[in-house]
Amino acid sequence: EQAYLDLGDTPPVDYRDVVLNSLIERALIVQAANAQGISVTAEAVDARLVEMRAGADGEANFAAWLEANQYTEEEFRDALAMEIITAQMLDQVTADVPYAVEQVHARYIQVDDGALAASLREQIVGGSDFALLAQQYSLDQVAAQAGGDLGYFARWSLQVPEVAEAAFALQPDEISDVIAVTNADGSQTFYLVQVIEKEAQRPLTANMRYDLLKQTFEAWLTTQWEQASITRFVEING
Structure with missing residues (x-):
């Protein structure tokens, strides 16, 4: 000043x-x-x-x-x-503040169409490959290239809390229901999550x-x- x-x-x-x-x-x-x-x-x-x-x-x-x-x-x-x-x-x-916390290894799909999200879930439950569908449809192109893989994350470390909450409620190999999230501009984004692994106490990375x-x-x-x-x-x- x-x-x-x-x-x-x-x-x-x-x-x-x-x-x-x-x-x-x-x-x-x-x-x-x-x-x-x-x-x-x-x-x-x-x-x-x-x-x-x-x-x-x-x-x-x-x-x-x-x-x-x-x-x-x-x-x-x-x-x-x-x-x-x-x-x-x-x-x-x-x-x-701990050095290790519960963490989940999961993959996800992000789309802007609720009907598409529901259709993708049906396909996955019916045996379609989650990772392949993530590559084809997910709006998150970075994660999509890895089949929607988010790696390990803690409850508080995702930008979309609803996705983290759903992931921690699942067991390995389970698929979430369609997760509808309302954005600041009033639009909606839809997510599907599949848990790969869970660890009760996994060391935090330096960044986490x-x-x-x-x-x-x-x-x-x-x-x-x-x-x-x-x-x-x-x-x-x-």
Whole structure:
């Protein structure tokens, strides 16, 4: 926002909204950290600064980086302190996130015609090959090339929760009923799912665990917003 002020312009409303919400979010994290007795020492910030100066390959390069990013050293120290507190809160909030969870290996077909989905299900139940029909009809061309194979996934890791819910309710080799999902624009997409394998405790991939850590922290942060009493003294909608 300071960059806009230096140019004599007023920041766009949506930009101010983002900045204000970011400041509130930081305050909520600090408040929660204080409640848990979590704090950052000057020594910890100093140590992080030493690392960054070393990584910048010299004081001159580091000073140039600060200037390019419109930081004074004191402002950057504050930013580092916030980064350290956030990392500590992240560790605490996500301490119970598992490394292995129940996962399903399944394939699916996605179409935009309910009658076609019903017909495909009849064909599969009658003995037709699910993977072949997925290759021929599924709208998801990437998965279709692999016969609709989604690989292993956890309950929360699919973009369409209804598909995940159906898959976890099935046993290996079972076929779901037609799953109708209403999209944001009011249209409908139809899915069929076939479970290949299920594992009660399968290790999460690095990407899956990262997503779970992120979801867990974001859910915690949402709770902080909901429980906080926030008064805005800056009008952000006009």
